[in-house]
Amino acid sequence: GENVEQHPSTLSVQEGDSAVIKCTYSDSASNYFPWYKQELGKRPQLIIDIRSNVGEKKDQRIAVTLNKTAKHFSLHITETQPEDSAVYFCAAFMNRDDKIIFGKGTRLHILP
Amino acid sequence: EPEVTQTPSHQVTQMGQEVILRCVPISNHLYFYWYRQILGQKVEFLVSFYNNEISEKSEIFDDQFSVERPDGSNFTLKIRSTKLEDSAMYFCASKGRPNEKLFFGSGTQLSVL
Numbered sequence: 001g002e003n004v005e006q007h008p009s010t011l012s013v014q015e016g017d018s019a020v021i022k023c024t025y026s027d028s029a030s031n032y033f034p035w036y037k038q039e040l041g042k043r044p045q046l047i048i049d050i051r052s053n054v055g056e057k058k059d060q061r062i063a064v065t066l067n068k069t070a071k072h073f074s075l076h077i078t079e080t081q082p083e084d085s086a087v088y089f090c091a092a093f094m095n096r097d098d099k100i101i102f103g104k105g106t107r108l109h110i111l112p
Numbered sequence: 113e114p115e116v117t118q119t120p121s122h123q124v125t126q127m128g129q130e131v132i133l134r135c136v137p138i139s140n141h142l143y144f145y146w147y148r149q150i151l152g153q154k155v156e157f158l159v160s161f162y163n164n165e166i167s168e169k170s171e172i173f174d175d176q177f178s179v180e181r182p183d184g185s186n187f188t189l190k191i192r193s194t195k196l197e198d199s200a201m202y203f204c205a206s207k208g209r210p211n212e213k214l215f216f217g218s219g220t221q222l223s224v225l
Contacts, residue, residue, distance in 0.1 A: 032211050043203060043216040044155060051211065089155060098167045100214055102155040
């Protein structure tokens with residue numbers, strides 16, 4: 001079945017700097033890649049997603065890139081702010097399996 | 113924005129007891145899911161449900177687990193005989209079409225004593 005690897009598990013960056021989180025997936029049939037942000041005790045919230053027919057997508061300070069050949073996708077957060085501190089999960093989805101598989105998460109700390 | 117609602121927000125039960133976790137997916141959605149998250153760990157897929165039947169389930173979803181859509185609005189997860197290791201946050205989720213955004217409920221924190 002699909003497996004999603006996520007790195008790093010913890011990331012600390014200075015406020016204003018950029019943060020990058022990377023994921024790889026195992027099944028080349030995966031065609032949809034969402035990213036979720038989860039604050040302590042809250043539900044995962046979708047922050048951005050990308051489909052397999054697109055290489056990059058941007059929404060204000062957040063961008064996601066996808067390399068289908070290498071089966072890599074990454075989340076980029078620029079000009080980080082304190083409210084960006086949270087756990088971020090990447091995920092991959094395949095129509096045929098009808099399930100979204102999550103990575104293990106990255107705990108992002110924004111340092112003052 | 114429409115929301116997936118879950119009840120109760122917290123559930124405490126004794127080991128061996130049955131629990132039912134309840135979810136009301138977004139009204140026009142057709143695909144329903146249960147996920148769980150043990151404290152500090154990743155979100156794990158349990159089961160997907162479409163057209164009144166299970167479409168996919170994980171190894172976690174053994175014979176102690178069942179799902180049901182008893183009417184046009186509710187989607188329930190039953191754990192027949194709870195174990196200590198079932199303690200986790202359980203999230204219900206739904207979406208309208210296969211490649212659409214997945215909406216999560218606020219979760220039920222299950223504590224098995």
